[in-house]
Amino acid sequence: MQTAVSVHFVSTNVSKCLCFRCPVQTSSQCVSNKVMEIKEALSKHPLVHEDIPGVYCGAGVATCSDIKPEYECMCGKCVIFPEYKLFNFQPMGHYCRMVAQNNIDNRKF
Numbered sequence: 001m002q003t004a005v006s007v008h009f010v011s012t013n014v015s016k017c018l019c020f021r022c023p024v025q026t027s028s029q030c031v032s033n034k035v036m037e038i039k040e041a042l043s044k045h046p047l048v049h050e051d052i053p054g055v056y057c058g059a060g061v062a063t064c065s066d067i068k069p070e071y072e073c074m075c076g077k078c079v080i081f082p083e084y085k086l087f088n089f090q091p092m093g094h095y096c097r098m099v100a101q102n103n104i105d106n107r108k109f
């Protein structure tokens, strides 16, 4: 049985996350608004999940409702995916719409 790992919801992982240019999110006005405020969002400690439209594998599902989860997900191409061995857990992508099982208790980060 695979031991759970937590993807840390921290700025270094935000900078690696591909969610910001993922087709699921590119047409979202809500995401665009959050990206415009990303510098301020990244200055907070700890980071606030609702402020940052990414690292859903670490933070939980998206708070923006105008994303398009039926579009192709880029998580499999992200460096975070092998770094945290996310291929050992379900789901294996689309974390923006499904809470990652590896990460149930990660909101504390």
Ligand code: SF4
Pocket (backbone or CB within 6 Å): 013, 016, 017, 018, 019, 054, 055, 056, 057, 058, 074, 075, 076, 078, 079, 080, 081, 095, 096
């Ligand atoms: S695996 Fe997906 S949700 Fe997690 S940081 Fe990478 S692109 Fe973002």
